[in-house]
Amino acid sequence: MNHEKSAAMYEEATQYIPGGVNSPVRAFKSVGLTPVFVERSEGSRVYDLDGNAYLDYICSWGPLMFGHSPEWLTAGIEDLVKKGTSYGLPTAIEVEVAKLIVKAYPGLEKVRMVNSGTEATMSALRVARAYTGRNKILKFEGCYHGHSDALLVKSGSGLMTYGVPTSPGVPDEVVRDTLTSTYNDIKQLEAMFQTHGDELAAVIVETVAGNMGVISSTLEFLQTMRDLCTKYGTVLIFDEVISGFRVHYNSSPGYFGIEPDMACFGKIIGAGMPVGAYGGKEEIMALVSPVGPVYQAGTLSGNPLAMYMGKKNLERLRDYPEVYSTLEEKVGGFAKGLRTALKELELDYTVNQVGSLVTLFFAKGPIENYNDVMRADIETFNRYFASLLKQGILIPPTQYEAMFFSVAHGDEDMAYTLQACIRALKEAHGL
Ligand SMILES: *Cc1c(COP(=O)(O)O)cnc(C)c1O
Numbered sequence: 001m002n003h004e005k006s007a008a009m010y011e012e013a014t015q016y017i018p019g020g021v022n023s024p025v026r027a028f029k030s031v032g033l034t035p036v037f038v039e040r041s042e043g044s045r046v047y048d049l050d051g052n053a054y055l056d057y058i059c060s061w062g063p064l065m066f067g068h069s070p071e072w073l074t075a076g077i078e079d080l081v082k083k084g085t086s087y088g089l090p091t092a093i094e095v096e097v098a099k100l101i102v103k104a105y106p107g108l109e110k111v112r113m114v115n116s117g118t119e120a121t122m123s124a125l126r127v128a129r130a131y132t133g134r135n136k137i138l139k140f141e142g143c144y145h146g147h148s149d150a151l152l153v154k155s156g157s158g159l160m161t162y163g164v165p166t167s168p169g170v171p172d173e174v175v176r177d178t179l180t181s182t183y184n185d186i187k188q189l190e191a192m193f194q195t196h197g198d199e200l201a202a203v204i205v206e207t208v209a210g211n212m213g214v215i216s217s218t219l220e221f222l223q224t225m226r227d228l229c230t231k232y233g234t235v236l237i238f239d240e241v242i243s244g245f246r247v248h249y250n251s252s253p254g255y256f257g258i259e260p261d262m263a264c265f266g267k268i269i270g271a272g273m274p275v276g277a278y279g280g281k282e283e284i285m286a287l288v289s290p291v292g293p294v295y296q297a298g299t300l301s302g303n304p305l306a307m308y309m310g311k312k313n314l315e316r317l318r319d320y321p322e323v324y325s326t327l328e329e330k331v332g333g334f335a336k337g338l339r340t341a342l343k344e345l346e347l348d349y350t351v352n353q354v355g356s357l358v359t360l361f362f363a364k365g366p367i368e369n370y371n372d373v374m375r376a377d378i379e380t381f382n383r384y385f386a387s388l389l390k391q392g393i394l395i396p397p398t399q400y401e402a403m404f405f406s407v408a409h410g411d412e413d414m415a416y417t418l419q420a421c422i423r424a425l426k427e428a429h430g431l
Helices: 004-016 077-083 092-104 117-132 157-161 186-199 219-232 251-256 304-319 322-344 378-390 411-428
Strands: 038-042 045-048 053-056 110-114 136-140 178-181 200-205 235-239 262-265 276-280 350-354 357-361
Touching: 053 411, 077 304, 092 110, 092 276, 092 304, 110 117, 117 136, 117 200, 117 235, 117 262, 117 276, 136 186, 178 186, 186 200, 186 219, 200 219, 219 235, 322 350, 322 357, 322 411, 378 411
Parallel strands: 136 178, 136 200, 200 235, 235 262
Antiparallel strands: 038 045, 045 053, 110 276, 262 276, 350 357
């Protein structure tokens, strides 16, 4: 596989962009390689500048439930561009998308569009703090909620990969009110509420963590969280930027049967366009400007092109609910195949799967929280990654992420991928 053009472009990119990339994980630095520059994509595949094809399991880190640019999704966007790209005035399609989200998400009554997941969580926290008149928030180690100051504490993939627990440039005072607790640890959660419950504005959680590799909350953990938040008057925020519309059409409330007070979205609701959203119960969202006093705004928020893509993606998921069971079955088969191979190779590693998300942890299971993840053998993962890349398979270039499967990954793709993973495991161990 030739990477000449990507290498040259990377060289040029580093002259103008920090590290040559606009989001750190894209640099492939964590796996000791340099990035592939994408030229185009189709279905389950991306093609780089040198013309190499890859089966893509990054899938833009989550938005592409149906793979790259399916015809039905992009059809009509040219006409839309001709009409106009942005107005700074309301359009009807924003209402349609908001309605889709509100109808799909149990307990959600109002939703506000923003431009990224980071904005969504940042804004939700502001509203929750205003609503409760409290400052402290609780997050869980290994969960990532975007890069706003208050949430850059013991975050997930990008930061974990580079081993920075918190970032320079974030004042101590800003994170002083951010408490952290261990994921899936009910005793610690209860103790945290016993000490700080009356001061907690919000608890924010990835119900299915994707940013330390895939780890699902246990039902008991989420139920305890729900009960404690209700008891103490704390706002429970589900960060559904990955899990929203992915684990279930009704997102986490559909999957776990538990409703938060607020929810944050991104990724899938924009189908690859820059979109985020946050919403919640009427009483809480009534605080948001211009109805209430909490300021939050966006020049490009609810952008018509982004809304158009989001609307089509959500409608498709709503109208073909079998997408979820089909993916579950297909990806479940892959996970099972991987576990069988691990057994045969006598490798004591762990495969976590939730729906269309899979992480092969290079560590003995069970993997239930950040500390478990930290036991992973990164050197071996890096060799595994490199071998997969050579075989034309792109997985996230970090142990602390999920493979994103899509509807576009066909049976042949899946079979090839499983074989490639087995070969990569052998290569990584010199077998
Ligand atoms: C990706 C992600 C975010 C941040 O979204 P951006 O659009 O990258 O700002 C927040 N929370 C979770 C759970 C995410 O996976």
